[in-house]
């Protein structure tokens with residue numbers, strides 16, 4: 001019997017503040033302890049052999065890892081969550097949990113580059129074949145099915161080019177052949193999209209990005225539907241994945257403020273994007289939360305917000321030297337990979353050779369921008385100056 005209200009009726013912001021916390025279990029302290037451990041002792045051999053003790057070995061879980069897993073499970077509406085050492089590690093392990101020799105995997109052409117690298121280099125060693133599909137496919141993804149298609153990867157919006165996917169149509173089609181659907185939901189975070197409610201089986205986060213939120217930890221998460229959970233739990237336990245307790249704790253701490261951070265990321269991004277729209281040097285903006293974006297309808301249907309990551313195309317005829325001058329002239333925007341922290345970042349996007357099914361215009365030069373928590377007016381000034389320097 002519990003006197004606590006049903007967790008399922010709590011709203012996401014409330015879950016962010018309360019899930020995974022058990023002050024009564026830790027002498028009243030608000031947060032769980034950071035448990036540094038390997039060995040867990042048993043009081044006697046009977047307890048050791050009965051399987052009755054909650055924690056048995058730190059690799060299998062501690063109060064710290066359990067707190068983060070529980071919070072994510074509730075937020076994702078999942079049957080369970082496993083942690084991984086990075087976002088890419090989460091992707092690799094999620095794939096291994098639902099694929100075996102002889103299976104066929106479908107992956108959108110707009111997938112995060114290192115996911116493609118994993119599918120192209122590791123999976124073939126296990127006799128698993130990958131086909132890259134056009135992310136615009138919805139119910140018509142059925143045409144890509146082979147008798148051995150066992151899993152379908154999705155990612156929305158797509159890396160670098162931000163195409164949305166009809167994840168609902170894809171999960172509906174996948175059900176007809178019993179295939180597992182995986183979704184890399186890093187862009188929206190579990191706050192702005194709950195993949196499992198769209199029919200996804202394995203919902204993946206590069207926790208490195210918005211969950212951690214402070215550019216100081218790498219971590220991945222995989223939350224599973226009822227049907228995908230047993231295999232995920234078994235696979236990750238067998239692979240020996242373990243995340244250092246301080247990193248788990250920092251992810252849990254980041255999670256508590258995810259909602260207020262994301263709200264500001266989105267607000268700032270809309271201000272910057274509105275300004276960029278007026279610039280002659282910019283020919284297109286890639287951000288599904290814009291009504292003019294081709295993915296807007298799907299974003300509106302399935303997502304409750306947008307994050308701070310978007311792309312823009314430089315005007316036709318922009319040279320490499322101009323694009324390089326723009327990035328070099330930025331002062332507030334750091335030049336670096338990853339994103340999701342409190343700071344703004346920019347990288348040039350080169351699509352040549354990284355897509356195999358769709359054909360992005362190789363002449364188009366683009367930027368990927370992460371809008372941080374700075375004052376957007378300062379960010380605009382920085383972008384304006386860099387555009388002026390580059391397009392003098």
Ligand SMILES: *Cc1c(COP(=O)(O)O)cnc(C)c1O
Nearest residue numbers: 086087088112184186206208219
């Ligand atoms: C960064 C990223 C990853 C990988 O996360 P890491 O923690 O850097 O390994 C996976 N998917 C997407 C969409 C990402 O942006």
